[in-house]
Amino acid sequence: MRREFKLPDVGEGLTEAEIVRWLVKPGDTVKVHQEFVEIETAKSIVALPMPWDGVVAELMADEGQTVDVGVAIIAIDTGEGGADAAPSESGADAAPSERIAALADDMVPRPPAEGAVEPGAHGSPAPKEERQAVLVGYGVKTGAAKRRPRKASTPAPAASPSSAPSPQTAVPATPASTTGSPSARPQAAPSGAGAASGGTAEPGAVPSAARLAVLAKPPVRKLAKDLGVDLTTVKGTGPHGSITRDDLRAASEAPPEAAPAVQAADQPREERIPVKGVRKMTAQAMVASAFTAPHVTEFLQVDVTETMEAVKRLKAMPDFQDVKVSPLLLVAKAVLTAARRYPMINSAWTGEEIVVKHYVNLGIAAATPRGLIVPNIKDAHTRSLPDLAKALNQLAETARSGRTQPAEMAGGTFTITNVGVFGVDTGTPIINPGESAILAFGLVREMPWVVDGELAVRKVTTLALSFDHRLIDGELGSLFLRDVGAMLEDPLRMLAWS
């Protein structure tokens, strides 16, 4: 018997999900609880478990396709002719236990593959394009819900006058056909009793009624808002003339009225890239930081010849055999050591208070294929040097492969940005929101340098420290920067000061 599995609402009130990956193919034998597909909702990636034993008859959606909740996505041939495909009741088959164990993991959904979070607010969710990320709450139900048509004339049920629904709330089956009635609200659920008759209906509010009469799902409405598109100007191509995302995109990308066709046919002179995902989060975080925290940046050139030598010697030590040792490790160590001497550097401004943190969650800015992210090493101040090296490696690897979890980016207290890897000497870094200072580590290059009154060729770098002048004065910032520099000039100082 063929049974079809319909895409469930795995959150509260989600309306659609994207098929990320099929874990089975037609002809495969499947068992109850076996995970068969990964879907991505506005919230996370979730693997769906099979409700039946059987053989895959058909995959009814493609990877990458966004499917509405309630639409069949896979067909299973459950073998038996009977209607109820009750799965193995015998208990003799031990395998389901293992599969159910996998479900325990499913209670901890995978992190979203894409569209990460900039650090900042505690666990700030990552808005994925137009989708709304909500942790818990009741979202919207699809307009596609089956609704029985009302009888031709809808007599208001005669109860007490106050409880009679006003006639206008009687919603026609296809709201698209509503043109005039100012108070016709497509979503207004007719409430039977005690509804505020006249409370919400705004008589005469024709323009807004026009907007309400436009058919578009809430995520599309949000996208329209984000793109600055007036929905009433868009022609819908979806069911019942509803406006889809594609309609919006087309509308927002349409050239302004009189754009003359002077451009070369093959090479557009301009390109419009929707601001979304990591780019959007980065923009918000940077604006929030740059325009709330008065930034001061100080620079220091440092002879790091000794540090480079120390890195070489560490590499040869057995404790560092299976980790990559880079100068960044010693910069991190120097920062941690200096932060202990000047705790105010590692603090947060809340408005009423300064929260001085006696722990360091050390953020490392990472350029990833998805954009800039700043994961942090939790309690970096407690780590031994080999441990710190491992953590740095791991963080970089995770970031590079795009698997950094939002929690790993939350709760940072100080950030290092390694701009030297881009081949530049320095920059004026912007403080990660929620923190008070950030250190840029520049390119290490050979330079003429005066040592003991003589010119010598030395390895030199530039450090730049930006700090929030609301709580850190020039003196403190300078002391901190000077100490970090001193430790990199003579790494033995790290020992002396820790």
Next chain:
Amino acid sequence: MTADAPPELVQLLTPEGERVEHPDYDIDLTPEEVRSLYRDLVLVRRIDLEAVALQRHGELGIWASLLGQEAAQIGSGRALTDDDMAFPTYREHGVAWCRDVDPVKLLGLFRGVNHGGWDPAEHNFHLYTIVIGSQTLHAVGYAMGIQRDGGDGATIVYFGDGASSQGDVNESFVWASVFNAPIVFFCQNNQWAISEPIEKQSRIPLYRRANGFGFPGVRVDGNDVFACLAVTRQALKNAREGQGPTLIEAFTYRMGAHTTTDDPTRYRVASELEAWKLKDPIERVKAYLFKNELADQEFFDAVDAEAEKLGADLRRRCVEMPDPTPMAMFEHVYSSEHRQLDEERTAYAGYLEGFES
């Protein structure tokens, strides 16, 4: 995040399955009783995971998993006698099991076919309460009722670490204290209130709050079913004997998401879960049974097979639950009929009439 067990924790069975002594609490269990506790733990975990799967199948709207909290619930639940009354939150599937509530009845609320599918009086197990902390007031009121009726039982009320911040909970502490009510406050500190960590709820261990209200508090290893049973038994006994309330803080961990709607990777790091997996409430009982040769492979297999059967049965019966008629919603809101209810019912019936069938 203090994943490490603090010293003041009452523990009788270590994560490695070693029996340890505690000066104030002990328990003497027959091998049969230990096996029975193991079975409870495995079966409720299975019920829970089946419910998660049913949600993923689209058969339940939402589910709050008890994964990781089995020992706290079975230990305390098995300490109850028939006369005792329990007030749960929305996560007490293990306690429901101990109160003989048919697991399928737990699903109705989450499937949206009823408002709580069992008769609280029949099981001495109140309906699930979603409004955080409010059941503590109901429970104290109930306990005061027992006191005034001269009844034999005690009351236990379940709530979470997050709930401990609620006004209702603190008020209920005051009332229970000053009236010396026969009640046990059983707080499952699973370290998280959705995305808020325990550090955002309290600067002192929760059990110590009881002192300020004037009754004893104790912290128990919430992943140790023996300790939870021993400590709860004692607290219930004290309550029945007129010694008033006790706050038990079961130190445990929510291993899953807050509910099937939640994604904890957004706010907590994976290493935390890994650390708690080593303290799994079921594994330690299994290790104990095995090491002391109190059970053989045949027993473990039989329990697994029983879980399998229970799971299949639950899946089948869940989808067979009938949808209620719209008019059913008027049935259980008030204990007796009144005019307004009647008007609303009539109006709604009229409204439904207005549709073509």
